[in-house]
Amino acid sequence: MATALTTENLPRRRLSQGTRHTINGLLFASPWIVGLLAFWIYPTLASAYYSFTKYNGVRNPQWTGISNYVELFTNDSEFLDAVYNTVYFAVVSIPLAIIFAFGLALMLNAKIRAQVVYRTIYFLPTLVPEVALALVWLFIFTPHSGLIAAPFRAFGMRGPCWLTCAEWARPTLVLLALWIIGQQIILYLAGLQDVPQDLYDAADVDGANFLSKFRNVTVPILTPVIFFHLVTSVIGALNFFAIPYIMTGGTGFPANSTLFYSIYLYKNAFHYLVMGYASAMAWLLFVFTLVVTLLIWRSARLWVFYAGGEE
Amino acid sequence: MAVESSQLPSTLADDQSKRLLIKRVKGMVRSVLIHAGLIPAAFVFLLPFLWMLSTSLKPDVQFYSYPPVLIPSPLQWSNFPDAVTYITFFLYMRNTLTIAVLATVGVLISSSLVAYSLARIPWPGRNILFILTLATLMLPFQVTMIPLFIVFKNFGWVNSWLPLIVPHWFGGALYIFLLRQFFMTIPMELSEAARIDGASELKIYYSVLLPLSKPALATVAIFEFIARWRDYIGPLIYLSDQELYTLSLGIYEYQSQYGAEWGLLMAASVMITLPIILLFFFLQKTFVQGIALTGIKG
Numbered sequence: 371m372a373t374a375l376t377t378e379n380l381p382r383r384r385l386s387q388g389t390r391h392t393i394n395g396l397l398f399a400s401p402w403i404v405g406l407l408a409f410w411i412y413p414t415l416a417s418a419y420y421s422f423t424k425y426n427g428v429r430n431p432q433w434t435g436i437s438n439y440v441e442l443f444t445n446d447s448e449f450l451d452a453v454y455n456t457v458y459f460a461v462v463s464i465p466l467a468i469i470f471a472f473g474l475a476l477m478l479n480a481k482i483r484a485q486v487v488y489r490t491i492y493f494l495p496t497l498v499p500e501v502a503l504a505l506v507w508l509f510i511f512t513p514h515s516g517l518i519a520a521p522f523r524a525f526g527m528r529g530p531c532w533l534t535c536a537e538w539a540r541p542t543l544v545l546l547a548l549w550i551i552g553q554q555i556i557l558y559l560a561g562l563q564d565v566p567q568d569l570y571d572a573a574d575v576d577g578a579n580f581l582s583k584f585r586n587v588t589v590p591i592l593t594p595v596i597f598f599h600l601v602t603s604v605i606g607a608l609n610f611f612a613i614p615y616i617m618t619g620g621t622g623f624p625a626n627s628t629l630f631y632s633i634y635l636y637k638n639a640f641h642y643l644v645m646g647y648a649s650a651m652a653w654l655l656f657v658f659t660l661v662v663t664l665l666i667w668r669s670a671r672l673w674v675f676y677a678g679g680e681e
Numbered sequence: 682m683a684v685e686s687s688q689l690p691s692t693l694a695d696d697q698s699k700r701l702l703i704k705r706v707k708g709m710v711r712s713v714l715i716h717a718g719l720i721p722a723a724f725v726f727l728l729p730f731l732w733m734l735s736t737s738l739k740p741d742v743q744f745y746s747y748p749p750v751l752i753p754s755p756l757q758w759s760n761f762p763d764a765v766t767y768i769t770f771f772l773y774m775r776n777t778l779t780i781a782v783l784a785t786v787g788v789l790i791s792s793s794l795v796a797y798s799l800a801r802i803p804w805p806g807r808n809i810l811f812i813l814t815l816a817t818l819m820l821p822f823q824v825t826m827i828p829l830f831i832v833f834k835n836f837g838w839v840n841s842w843l844p845l846i847v848p849h850w851f852g853g854a855l856y857i858f859l860l861r862q863f864f865m866t867i868p869m870e871l872s873e874a875a876r877i878d879g880a881s882e883l884k885i886y887y888s889v890l891l892p893l894s895k896p897a898l899a900t901v902a903i904f905e906f907i908a909r910w911r912d913y914i915g916p917l918i919y920l921s922d923q924e925l926y927t928l929s930l931g932i933y934e935y936q937s938q939y940g941a942e943w944g945l946l947m948a949a950s951v952m953i954t955l956p957i958i959l960l961f962f963f964l965q966k967t968f969v970q971g972i973a974l975t976g977i978k979g
Contacts, residue, residue, distance in 0.1 A: 392804040394882045395803075398794045398802065398882065401852050402792075402852035405851025409829065410825060413824070417827055494730065495726060499910065499929050502733065502953055502954050505950055506732060506736075515745040516745070517728075520749045524748075609823070639826065645831075648823075
């Protein structure tokens with residue numbers, strides 16, 4: 371930073387404006403250029419290399435070719451469980467999250483009293499540290515005796531086994547994840563408030579009813595927000611870690627049904643110390659994320675509507 | 682009535698008031714329906730908090746009582762001092778605060794400098810750097826997790842706070858993006874005028890840009906502070922000495938050692954959640970703007 375000042379103080383004639391801009395641009399960006407190299411580019415390349423090795427983090431990595439990848443797909447049922455659970459979670463929870471967040475934002479957008487109060491309440495769960503959220507959920511979802519069992523007990527039923535049996539654990543986590551859609555609600559709400567009123571007025575003149583206004587005005591204008599939500603939540607769902615990890619201690623209990631991809635990866639890296647193997651998992655995740663994101667980007671042409679083009 | 686009336690103006694007025702009435706009734710029905718949807722949703726969203734708070738004031742015997750007790754009597758206030766003692770709450774709070782404050786200061790300084798370079802200085806490489814910055818947002822943290830751990834281990838930084846603080850002094854991609862977008866909205870003429878006056882870029886940065894960007898900087902500060910306050914996986918990977926634990930890790934470890942002491946655990950949960958909720962209430966506007974700002978580009 372001190373150098374930036376010095377550069378400026380140099381006689382102007384010596385350096386053209388373009389050169390000065392380049393020097394200053396690089397200096398101001400230098401923390402991030404270093405950070406990018408040290409914390410992003412180098413580790414990404416290193417992890418690609420580790421993924422082809424046997425490596426316990428202490429002794430030097432030993433080159434083993436693609437054997438980690440082969441092992442993952444042919445000889446690791448836990449890996450396949452983790453993939454299944456994670457894909458299940460993403461495929462079920464993302465559409466539900468879009469529907470609920472959009473729906474609640476639509477209702478909030480109607481000029482009603484206490485809008486800010488509602489918005490605040492919906493946003494609160496996103497602020498809670500995951501530890502607190504996971505613990506209170508664990509307590510509420512105690513089968514047969516937790517708060518969640520109360521309505522079932524009222525009818526003399528036992529209710530589902532929630533997080534303690536394999537067939538319910540996955541849907542329960544999907545349900546729980548729907549609590550954390552406050553950010554998306556705010557995004558949709560912001561998007562809705564940007565819909566130009568004259569579009570609705572024009573639709574009124576054409577005699578459009580509520581549904582057709584929703585379908586032909588509201589949804590198209592909101593597609594960029596849905597797109598953003600989709601892209602970010604795919605990444606979020608594939609990285610789902612803290613909540614299931616805290617709730618189960620990372621065990622994947624019951625019957626590996628809560629063993630998510632990130633949890634299994636973490637365990638491989640830091641419990642079993644097979645860091646090459648875990649790196650292979652990380653790279654598979656990276657490639658998968660890229661492919662899915664790319665597909666969504668490509669599909670955007672077909673369904674995302676940009677009013678007046680992008681910036 | 683309108684038909685019988687011979688006076689045209691009054692017919693019109695009648696019609697108008699009738700239409701107004703219909704419109705008002707329609708509006709009322711609509712808002713009742715909307716509240717009928719919003720209120721149950723609000724209840725569902727609030728339930729974990731209410732139950733957390735309620736349990737934090739319950740004696741052991743009431744944890745699973747049926748029908749559920751929302752307001753326990755007597756109130757078991759002792760859960761709070763117990764949580765502070767047994768979970769060593771203040772130690773963990775001091776640790777968490779130290780990490781969160783240092784990381785936030787670092788991310789603010791570095792990200793704003795970088796965003797300034799990307800938004801306000803025309804230099805050849807800046808578009809490539811910007812694209813790289815956005816690309817890192819697509820990268821799952823698991824990809825860099827293992828090599829970074831090895832690097833920090835070689836530095837002797839494992840089991841210290843450094844891996845949780847130092848990287849933030851080199852900028853955060855999301856914040857650089859957010860601040861860049863904000864800096865771009867500030868008229869270029871301000872910078873050009875200052876340059877003509879002979880001001881250095883550093884001077885323009887701190888005396889022109891920063892004062893005009895307080896809302897965006899506040900957003901970055903709050904987001905980062907809360908992210909570090911809530912962070913779980915970072916401390917989980919790097920901290921093994923109990924004296925270094927953060928609140929999230931400490932509470933988790935307590936639960937995994939001593940199990941379902943729900944009164945204590947919920948008291949601790951209330952205590953780590955409350956500060957953020959208070960922060961949110963006071964700075965609600967900054968939050969909402971910030972979220973909208975990160976989501977502008979679809």
